[in-house]
């Protein structure tokens with residue numbers, strides 16, 4: 001083991017990763033959250049495996065908006081594409097000896113009766129094998145199941161996209177963009193910036209996406225149909241004709257649908273984890289799920305879905321996992337302390353309330 005320049009232990013490059021009896025940490029998903037978590041655990045000397053369902057790392061920035069210039073990540077004043085950002089973080093993780101298994105999908109996480117250094121081991125089961133490990137960090141995002149629009153689906157056409165097509169696919173085209181969130185607005189903007197023409201069909205009266213992006217779309221000549229839904233769709237020659245809820249027709253060469261994602265409830269239920277009402281994984285303040293030693297980070301829970309938030313959560317969960325491994329009772333003690341503080345807080349409030357009540361009675 002050698003020391004890194006920020007006083008943590010790095011892994012020895014001589015480790016035979018193909019013959020480890022168990023992994024310290026297995027991370028599910030090589031998106032922003034999983035990659036950031038993996039860098040953090042490996043930089044603390046923990047053997048770290050990342051299991052990724054797709055054939056490449058990167059998650060949404062790589063697969064959903066590879067060409068888009070991301071402008072809200074600190075340190076890149078000129079922006080950076082999803083593809084380049086993903087490649088950079090992946091290289092950093094690989095250089096630090098994070099191990100990857102691609103084309104492997106999480107199926108189950110089983111408890112075993114095996115123990116390593118007082119830590120009960122889990123077996124993470126994928127469609128292609130199983131990995132014994134001490135801690136698991138689930139960072140599988142939204143699983144990329146875009147919400148479908150049945151009225152367009154019945155066309156069974158390749159001209160209906162549920163992700164942003166590659167640059168060039170829509171040059172000079174008339175494009176209908178369905179949805180009023182940031183993803184739909186990003187798509188509309190990209191089409192307009194590449195000589196396409198846009199009709200945005202937005203269900204809400206007030207679009208959910210950023211107001212300044214909407215203003216830019218308007219400025220570049222995009223047509224915005226608010227409080228509007230597609231009631232019918234059919235082909236007329238090569239063109240798709242959409243009928244909107246106000247009875248008007250919109251003709252387009254292709255349609256991009258960006259109306260959100262479905263939470264992967266089935267997978268989460270299979271993992272026997274407590275879920276929130278919206279189907280996302282429930283976590284405590286330490287990103288730990290209802291099953292001890294299993295953490296969940298990134299887009300799979302919470303309201304703020306951003307790369308930097310996914311990074312931060314990945315890093316925090318990785319540090320809590322590290323602390324659980326290096327000082328096993330630390331997190332439990334911290335939880336007890338938190339509970340005590342809450343109870344003391346409640347007692348102080350109760351005492352203050354009864355004092356006020358007594359004062360009122362006296363006056």
Ligand SMILES: Cc1cc2nc3c(=O)[nH]c(=O)nc-3n(C[C@H](O)[C@H](O)[C@H](O)COP(=O)(O)OP(=O)(O)OC[C@H]3O[C@@H](n4cnc5c(N)ncnc54)[C@H](O)[C@@H]3O)c2cc1C
Pocket residue numbers: 028029030031032033034051052053054057058059060061064065069070071072104105106107139140141142143144183186267297298299300304305306307308310
């Ligand atoms: C169109 C669009 C534009 C966006 N623009 C921005 C932006 O400009 N700035 C910004 O900060 N954020 C942006 N975001 C949001 C940002 O991309 C996400 O918040 C971020 O990618 C979440 O990271 P994550 O690691 O939690 O999940 P993901 O990026 O979804 O990564 C999850 C990974 O897990 C893998 N996986 C899923 N299921 C399994 C399984 N069962 N087994 C193994 N692997 C699995 C997936 O294949 C994927 O690689 C945008 C999102 C979209 C859709």
